[in-house]
Amino acid sequence: MTQRSLADWLAYLEQLHPSAIDMGLERVRQVAGRLQLQRPAAKVITVTGTNGKGSTCAFLAELLLTEGLRVGVYSSPHLLRYNERVVINREPATDAELCMAFAAVESARADISLTYFEMGTLAAFWLFQRAGLDVAVLEVGLGGRLDAVNLLDADLALVTSIGLDHAEWLGNTRESVAFEKAGIFRNGRPVICGEIDPPDTLLQQAAQLDAPVYLRGRDFDLAVGAGNWHWRGVDQDGSPLELHDLPLLDLPMENAALALQAFILLGLAWSPERCSSALQRTVLHGRCERCRLQYQGKKLTLILDVGHNPHATDFVAGRLRARPIAGRRLAVFGILADKDLAGVVAAIHQVIDHWAVAPLATVRTRTADELSAELAESGELAEQCATITLALEAQCERARDGDEILVFGSFYCVAEALAWLAQRGDGNGGTG
Numbered sequence: 001m002t003q004r005s006l007a008d009w010l011a012y013l014e015q016l017h018p019s020a021i022d023m024g025l026e027r028v029r030q031v032a033g034r035l036q037l038q039r040p041a042a043k044v045i046t047v048t049g050t051n052g053k054g055s056t057c058a059f060l061a062e063l064l065l066t067e068g069l070r071v072g073v074y075s076s077p078h079l080l081r082y083n084e085r086v087v088i089n090r091e092p093a094t095d096a097e098l099c100m101a102f103a104a105v106e107s108a109r110a111d112i113s114l115t116y117f118e119m120g121t122l123a124a125f126w127l128f129q130r131a132g133l134d135v136a137v138l139e140v141g142l143g144g145r146l147d148a149v150n151l152l153d154a155d156l157a158l159v160t161s162i163g164l165d166h167a168e169w170l171g172n173t174r175e176s177v178a179f180e181k182a183g184i185f186r187n188g189r190p191v192i193c194g195e196i197d198p199p200d201t202l203l204q205q206a207a208q209l210d211a212p213v214y215l216r217g218r219d220f221d222l223a224v225g226a227g228n229w230h231w232r233g234v235d236q237d238g239s240p241l242e243l244h245d246l247p248l249l250d251l252p253m254e255n256a257a258l259a260l261q262a263f264i265l266l267g268l269a270w271s272p273e274r275c276s277s278a279l280q281r282t283v284l285h286g287r288c289e290r291c292r293l294q295y296q297g298k299k300l301t302l303i304l305d306v307g308h309n310p311h312a313t314d315f316v317a318g319r320l321r322a323r324p325i326a327g328r329r330l331a332v333f334g335i336l337a338d339k340d341l342a343g344v345v346a347a348i349h350q351v352i353d354h355w356a357v358a359p360l361a362t363v364r365t366r367t368a369d370e371l372s373a374e375l376a377e378s379g380e381l382a383e384q385c386a387t388i389t390l391a392l393e394a395q396c397e398r399a400r401d402g403d404e405i406l407v408f409g410s411f412y413c414v415a416e417a418l419a420w421l422a423q424r425g426d427g428n429g430g431t432g
Contacts, residue, residue: 040128041136049160059259145183310343327402
């Protein structure tokens with residue numbers, strides 16, 4: 001029998017289960033038992049939240065790597081290659097490693113049906129268990145309580161933010177969302193919450209588990225100045241710690257503050273200089289990522305952001321307002337059909353001068369007609385294009401020196417833009 005390639009495996013996984021999402025841990029727990037999966041690292045950190053999970057994981061991993069630790073990061077979704085989801089010491093898993101892991105999970109599951117995400121999660125845990133990790137940093141895929149990542153008992157549970165998304169699975173109130181996300185808490189294990197005003201349901205779950213809670217605004221916080229920012233927090237004994245005059249970051253500094261507090265609670269050596277350097281080195285594609293390119297003799301800036309709900313889009317809008325430019329801001333926009341289109345448009349339309357909209361490369365997309373109609377409700381005109389690539393090229397044609405082009409609304413949207421840049425040879429055109 002011919003061995004499957006990674007592309008073959010991913011195509012197989014997509015049709016393996018009758019639904020893309022099937023919340024619950026019973027099936028994945030059975031297969032984990034057959035695989036004899038234990039803890040994939042000496043320390044396990046689980047990160048949930050409506051927005052900011054990816055950057056929080058990236059900041060925390062870089063802080064840990066600076067201390068010479070062996071660190072694995074599991075995240076989703078990916079932008080260009082599935083391998084991005086499983087990273088050990090900054091290196092994505094190879095095709096061969098992933099194929100071997102999928103084969104192991106496939107053999108163990110036998111008659112048990114698993115979703116694409118569940119297969120991927122178990123494969124990541126299988127690889128991590130064999131990698132001799134000091135720390136595993138795990139991003140929750142959806143919610144928390146019933147997500148496959150929650151199979152593991154975390155030493156630290158991080159909550160980045162509480163907003164409304166995936167209402168069909170998590171409910172349509174912040175209280176119901178918070179309850180689901182609090183499902184990653186464990187008895188007596190610390191909880192670190194970056195949400196400035198967490199719903200009572202989250203705090204109640206922590207209290208029932210006697211889990212110590214570290215709240216932003218109370219136990220740790222940040223203050224952003226004109227050219228720098230400052231952090232304060234507490235160590236394991238409750239003694240205060242501070243970092244001053246940190247350089248501003250493109251990634252959300254709220255998530256850097258959360259990662260710093262988590263790092264401190266692990267009891268590792270405290271070096272302000274190393275921590276500052278680690279935060280500055282942290283890179284995460286598709287999160288307020290700025291790319292420079294030359295297009296027909298013009299010097300243009302692309303800003304790529306995967307934000308796809310009002311909370312994330314409001315953050316991007318705030319960043320744009322904080323960095324005024326002499327030119328115009330043009331948008332390339334596409335979004336999935338199950339997202340809050342009206343809320344996303346309302347959060348950002350006032351900082352955009354011209355829109356180009358297009359459907360995404362998935363059956364789950366909003367149509368260009370739908371996007372244009374919603375923008376018209378806000379008094380905005382939009383050029384309709386057949387694809388994100390054509391929308392991006394149209395905005396590059398329209399742009400003048402000094403203009404910025406924001407590409408946002410979905411992982412699909414940013415992935416297509418990154419592929420276009422790579423094809424042009426601008427994939428490493430510089431960020432900043």
